[in-house]
Amino acid sequence: MSSHHHDKTHIDWDEMSPLLERGAELQGPVHRQAVAWLGEQVPAAGVRRILDIGSGPGVMSLVLAEAFPYAEVVAVDATVPLLELARARAERAGLGDRVRTLHAELPDDFDALGEADLIWAGSSLHHIGDQRAALAGFSRLLRPGGLLAVVEGGLPARHLPRDIGIGRPGLEARLDAASAEWFLAMRAELPGAKDEIEDWRALMAAVGLAPSGTRSFLLDIPAPVPQTVREQLASAFAWQRKVLDGLLAPDDIAVVDRLLDPHDEQGLAQRPDVYLLTARTVHTARRG
Template sequence: MSADATTRHHGPGHAHGSRGHQHTDIDWEAMADTLENAGDLRVPVLRATAARLRELLAPGHEVRRVLDVGSGPGVMACVLAEEFAGAEAVAVDGTPALLDRTLARARRLGLDGRVGVRHADLSEGLDEGPGTADLVWSSMAVHHLGDQQGALDTLAGVLRPGGVLAVAEAVLPTRFLPRDIGLGKPGLQPRLDALQEEWFALMRTELPGYVAASDDWPAMLTRAGLTGVTAFTTLLDIPAPLPAPARGYLRDFLTRLRESMSESLPAEDRRTLDTLLDPSSPQGIAHRSDAFLLAPTTVFAGVRPAA
């Protein structure tokens, strides 16, 4: 499982499918390009997030080790290494190809020796994991674990006293087109959101060790033994007209939706998606002047109290 910064179940870096068990397994390696592109789009937001996390640490707490759990291609791991210049940053993920991308990214950024990787199946816990840390970051990964509270308990357990656990989740959907795009029935995005919410609910129930729980992240962090629990929301805001990388992300995102939701979408919405994905159509996402990218992400965080 891998993720790197995105929006509720389906924003940049995340795109889930529709109904049916065959759609609930995600091929993270196949999504590597999209995940890294999504992370690149969010680098300015991630840097601001890292600076906010520094402010949450206990006064005088020195950050020597940082974990990015469910790191994907390591975009945030590298951002954290840059923000905490005296710390080792370790990317933890279950997909070896994405860990390879992390190391390649670190080399490109001159972070050799400061960004490491650890292969771990998060569904099996961190019992043989990467050791303790002063900051643990996990973006869009915990909701892929059946027992979310148990996962947070484990992540909080690797914190050193005074350290921070921060979990990023998207509580609102991404928006990238107006309500009426002059094509098909208005309100396409809310209809896509509804289908993805159905998929997400199904995906959760099919996870190994699934435990039903509300998404009360502050309460879960508090039950994990953390104090000073707080939250803040960041916003990726790329206005129209979109640059090529953002259009490329949206094309990949819509392609996955078209492929995975073909049985659930009304015929008119399928035709609309086909037009949006047509590179030769002036109404397609590659040429639209009204396409934008607005993606909120909420970070929930708490501090491990001193012993």
């Protein structure tokens, strides 16, 4: 694969930190609903250690710490600057004594993670080449009765009407298709990458866990959206503009450029019809 192609599929997590942090903050209602559901499956008093796999800037780590007050939460990530943000966030929230960070590159560093009563893998499993082996690794780390929660799938985010008045209708559907091509190339370049049928319930069962439920949680911020949402959407579209270059038709690139122009009345900064609608799916399984 060419180095140019690799540049398009390589993710600079440090560069992406503002997008990740603001995005996670906007997902706050979804995260709190999901964690409340986890609390119905595993009693808070019995959860003493939590691993937040692919924690990024630690937004979810704090949600987990607040929901499980007796637990130490370990924010696990391969990017040191993101872990530094997580550490600072925990300190600001007065949770520095219960939230710690661990620099680890999976799957190589599974042995460094230690046991846990709850493992949260939020949109991180698909960044590991052999997903089945990773699930087996998580299974080994779970204490008896422990719970694994994997966030994968859901629904693509929607932000704009089908016809936005510029370009061909259906822009976001074409962005989705291009993103799927990019994702395929990204997965193919991961060390030890293996194709799997993404039946998470079956994959969890295959590594000896007992599937305990799947639920999807909706995030619905209708138009007119607050300024923070506009800023997040502009960052997200700018990231797509960068990584999908070559996968989108020139006329769609031109429309995205107009959407990103803060002075264009048809752009994301000024449009009255911008919204945010998406869903995240959480798959859970328990160790016997």
